[in-house]
Amino acid sequence: MTPLPRERFPAANRWAYLNHAGICPLPTSSVEAMHRQAVEVSLDGEFTYAAHSEAVERARVSAATLMGVPARDVAFVKNTSTGLGFVANGLEWSAGDRVVIPDLEFPSTLYPWLALADRGVVVDRVRPDGPGGRLTTEAFAEVIAAGPPPRLVVTSWVQFGRGWRVDLAALSRLCREAGALFCVDVIQGLGVLPARLADWGVDFAMADGHKWLLGPQGCGVLYVRESCLDLLRPLEPGWNSVVHREEWDNLAYAPDDTARRLEGGMPNIAGILGLGASIDLLLSAGVDEIWSHVDGLGDRLSAGLTEIGATVLTDRAEGHRSGIVSAHVDGPPVPLLAERLKSRGIAVSARSGGLRVSPHGYNTEEDIDRLIGALKEIVP
Secondary structure (H helix, E strand, C coil): CCCCCHHHCHHHHCCEECECCCCCCCCHHHHHHHHHHHHHHHHHHHHHHHHHHHHHHHHHHHHHHHHCCCHHHEEEECCHHHHHHHHHHHCCCCCCCEEEEECCCCHHHHHHHHHHHHHCCEEEEECCECCCCECCHHHHHHHHHCCCCCCEEEEECECCCCCCECCHHHHHHHHHHHCCEEEEECCCCECCECCCHHHHCCCEEEEECCCCCCCCCCCEEEEECHHHHHHCCCCCCCHHHECCCCCCCCCCCCECCCHHHHCCCCCCHHHHHHHHHHHHHHHHHCHHHHHHHHHHHHHHHHHHHHHCCCEECCCCCCCCCCCCEEEECCCCCHHHHHHHHHHCCEECEEECCEEEEECCCCCCHHHHHHHHHHHHHHCC
16 A cells, blocks of 8 residues: 555556656646636636635645644745745845855755845855765855855755755754754655654745645745744735735735735635645645655665666665665666656656656555666666
8 A cells, every 4th residue: 555545646557657856747636626726717707716715725724734834934936946036035135145055956946046146145065975965964064164154054955866865953953053044945855754844943945846745837835934034025015915915995015924925916826726635635645654655665766776786876874865766877878768768658867967766655666666677678
């Protein structure tokens, strides 16, 4: 038995789908939620808005539960880049302010801070330790101590290429000692790894829905710790971001006292309801159970890859492993290898010089064995 019901994923009938670090296949519950909302609007137009708004708030509660944060601290955003942009451009900066961030980050996690160069913001990078992409707390500490106290430390929870999971609680303590704010791109962990972002001391976190959250593309979540909300200047103020929303003749600008002040105008209701349905599916299965299952698949995958002579590039150290396993396989270039696997109905990706494999809670041991068997045939 898989913790996520396999029958909810039609893609499983067509693929050994092992690419959730890329773009996920949607479960039927998400598709049905978006279809139902669209049909209802097609029949009744604005008379559906009140009920759909209530459903959006239920989705907010579900997202907050998954993240381990209060619902008032969650805003819906277009994607991870938007959430990062709200932090990068919403904070006030002074010339000489430092941002500390890992080297070899996903581009969208790095660009918002590099774009602050015209404001005099300095970006210092933490280099991974070793081929497995290890990003230890000690490596962050060394860079933090190498200059003036940073204004902000930024990291991905899970590095997209090799799958190293950063110890967020330990890094948060380091940030507090340095007087730095802490911002985390959680897109490669949220939905497969149990999260307690508030308890861990994270100040800002964001994720799009289209990976491990099993949701639609272009709809994500942003967490802003309540004590940090007033540090961010709302970048897209609109009718939906004020405390007196829907009082159309009230032109006073009074930002909402929750993270909703960052949402601006009309939300992507269909996307939010689809994402909410996917998150509810994750919560009903239990993220602890999902992670235990995926971690076991990662062990089976690592053992199978080693058995056929491949080199596992991912550092699978306890406490730092994730849903991503990357490997070097002798033979054709990695992008070509991924294409050949695709032709055999196996979905993986080529990232950071390795074949990146990322199963979820509905995948089975047979999916892993199918991949290993195909590699044996392609690379004898």
